[in-house]
Amino acid sequence: MITAPEESQASTHRLWAAVETFDGEVADDTLAALLWERNLSEAIMQVVLPFLAELGDRWEDGRLSVAHEHFVSNLLRRWLWAYTGRPREADAADGPVVLLACPPGERHDLVLLCFSLLLGENGARTRFLGADTPMPAIVAAARAANADAVVLAATRDTALTAEAAAISRLAVEHPVFVAGRGATQGVAEQLRAHHLPHDPVAAVHFLRTVLAS
Numbered sequence: 001m002i003t004a005p006e007e008s009q010a011s012t013h014r015l016w017a018a019v020e021t022f023d024g025e026v027a028d029d030t031l032a033a034l035l036w037e038r039n040l041s042e043a044i045m046q047v048v049l050p051f052l053a054e055l056g057d058r059w060e061d062g063r064l065s066v067a068h069e070h071f072v073s074n075l076l077r078r079w080l081w082a083y084t085g086r087p088r089e090a091d092a093a094d095g096p097v098v099l100l101a102c103p104p105g106e107r108h109d110l111v112l113l114c115f116s117l118l119l120g121e122n123g124a125r126t127r128f129l130g131a132d133t134p135m136p137a138i139v140a141a142a143r144a145a146n147a148d149a150v151v152l153a154a155t156r157d158t159a160l161t162a163e164a165a166a167i168s169r170l171a172v173e174h175p176v177f178v179a180g181r182g183a184t185q186g187v188a189e190q191l192r193a194h195h196l197p198h199d200p201v202a203a204v205h206f207l208r209t210v211l212a213s
């Protein structure tokens, strides 16, 4: 008898084979099979993030090209956006408004998108601006949306520290949370921001707890 983990392993194997040959149809079908019976949090934690991490490993050791990386990123992005069309939780109407963006020059926004979806499922009203967003645009959007919190994610700490003055000013008006490889406790303190845990599920609880206090 084939067990669920064995099936999942076989699907993951098939998915990587499809990625290697840019076979979009098989990649889409296999991803659908992997995500089908999982709720959003399971899909992100058990499929999407491990897949991205594996992509990173394969890219770093030269097994995959930039073209493969773009192919995978776009494949995942399509699937993640599909989740945004799902019905919201009943309490979302008065949930906190959370604006999410990557600072200028930062293009790694896929984990931020995952986090945004998880927050949405936990009753927040999310406003996702995505990659490479100019600071004046973030400030103006946070004001216009009357954001209860702003989340900034970056891979390099310099993407955040280069904007220290603007982010610290923003933090006076709206609580700011920083996340990603570029965010440390030290960087957060410099920016008058909160440091989110790396684990997106833990980060959702952290943010909701800070906003509730």
Ligand code: B12
Pocket (backbone or CB within 6 Å): 049, 052, 053, 055, 056, 057, 059, 060, 069, 070, 073, 105, 106, 107, 108, 109, 110, 111, 112, 115, 131, 151, 153, 154, 155, 156, 179, 180, 181, 196, 197, 198, 199, 200, 203
């Ligand atoms: C996919 C990818 C891209 C895609 C991004 C797609 C997208 N829209 O997100 C594209 C093609 C755009 C890209 C571009 C570049 N990339 Co790139 N990229 C990657 C790759 C392969 C995967 C990133 C990823 O999602 N990882 C998976 C996640 C799960 O892991 P993680 O990033 O460590 O995040 C963890 C936590 O930090 C946390 N987290 C991360 N973000 C957030 C956000 C929130 C809200 C929360 C709560 C948590 C959280 O969650 C994760 C799980 O613990 C990594 C390699 C790798 N090993 O990660 C390189 C990597 C991040 N890229 C790198 C580089 C250098 C670049 C480029 C400069 C390459 C180039 N020469 O053009 C450009 C520049 C981009 C820019 N200006 O920002 C370096 C960064 C090194 C550094 N710190 O300076 C890496 C590490 C590769 C390497 N070893 O060289 N990249």
